Amino acid sequence: MxxxxxxxxxxxxxxxxxxxxxxxxxxxxxxxxxxxxxxxxxxxxxxxxxxxxxxxxxxxxxxxxxxxxxxxxxxxxxxxxxxxxxxxxxTTGRYPSQELALGVLQDLVAQTGESAFSSLYDDQRRQMMFTSTVESTHPLRYTLPLQQWMPLHGGASGLAILAFLPDSVQREVANGPLAQLTPDTVTTPDALLERLAQIRRDGYAITRGERITGAVAIAAPVFGLVPGDVAGAAGVSIPESRFDESTAVEFAIKVRAAAAQITANISGQRLER
Structure with missing residues (x-):
């Protein structure tokens, strides 16, 4: 040497x-x-x-x-x-992420009658956290844990984020440890990658009991200031006992619109309706 x-x-x-x-x-x-x-x-x-x-x-x-x-x-x-x-x-005043999402989530609750949420993605951790929720008026509802880092492979929010990340990141997550969060969590790499491809085609993710047993969730990605960079997700959570399969596509359209509105809020653009 x-x-x-x-x-x-x-x-x-x-x-x-x-x-x-x-x-x-x-x-x-x-x-x-x-x-x-x-x-x-x-x-x-x-x-x-x-x-x-x-x-x-x-x-x-x-x-x-x-x-x-x-x-x-x-x-x-x-x-x-x-x-x-x-x-x-x-810092909170300069990046009021909750304010960017709160009004949109309130509208989403009014449109669907179900609890709505937004989440943020951390590229270094390869994890997400729920940052804002607006609960429905139904007595039976699921309360999501806020400000806690969570894996991407379980639940609609994480999957909606992961599906729009680069292929290399998807493979890294799919081939890493995949915790069995519930009996319905997808933990097989090939099955997860196939699922992500379908979510990317659809533009949204729908899960049934994959992060919380008995909960259905529909989520779509939220993008940041740089086009194509995933910032998080937005969606709704529904108790499985109340979920009507015939409303899934209708809810998904509303969720995608809400995610697009939050994306527009982040970028400072006016979203045409």
């Missing part, structure tokens, strides 16, 4: 070490955000990050200086700081 190669590898290793505090700081903040606890001790955070307590203390001290965390009432534990909350509010 040449000296030049040794030096390059050393520089790369040093760069990796310099990036670690930032990555660990983000991981620490992520844990504090997602945890149901209000305050966190240094030893707890150290265990979570698999680092020593002294390293965790240095990280938390740096974040405290930036205002991203602050000491809790007992002085020995930490909670999210006001600067973090300020940045979160600014």
């Amino acid at each position: 040449s000296m030049a190669t040794d030096a390059a590898e050393s520089d790369a290793g040093e760069a990796g070490r310099r990036r670690q505090p930032l990555a660990r700081g983000i991981e620490l903040l992520t844990h504090m955000i997602e945890s149901p606890k209000d305050a966190h001790g240094v030893r707890e955070l150290a265990t979570r990050l698999s680092v020593s307590p002294s390293t965790a203390h240095r990280l938390i001290t740096d974040l405290e200086k930036l205002g991203l965390v602050r000491r809790a009432g007992n002085g020995t534990s930490y909670r999210l700081g006001l600067e973090f909350l300020r940045l979160a509010w600014l």
Whole structure:
């Protein structure tokens, strides 16, 4: 091995070490955000990050200086700081995804009588999360979990997203671990890819009990600022006991129109009706 190669590898290793505090700081903040606890001790955070307590203390001290965390009432534990909350509010204000979808979902509920939802897709995770729901007035309905990352292969929303992603991503997901979310979840790679091809042809996905047992869902993709880039999905969920097969195509047309409207809202275009 040449000296030049040794030096390059050393520089790369040093760069990796310099990036670690930032990555660990983000991981620490992520844990504090997602945890149901209000305050966190240094030893707890150290265990979570698999680092020593002294390293965790240095990280938390740096974040405290930036205002991203602050000491809790007992002085020995930490909670999210006001600067973090300020940045979160600014980000939400600049990308009001819920506002872009909320009115459309309300219209969709009025048109179908069923609960409506929207979701967002994360390209790095290869996962989706439900971000907005408007529930129907029916006493029997399914409540979707919000702000939780979920796999793409189970449920209409995930399938509607996956079907419009590049073929290479579809194959990557299909050949990766496919969790059996319910007895009806498709977990065979070839069957999943065939299903995705049909969804792409139809422009929407319909599932029966594939993410939640007893629930039917119809969803269509929502696209982002760049044409063709999938941003998420929109759709309706229906208890299987109330689902009328004869309304499936009618509902699918309404769902596709709602997804197209959210896409137009994202791009700032006026959708012709």
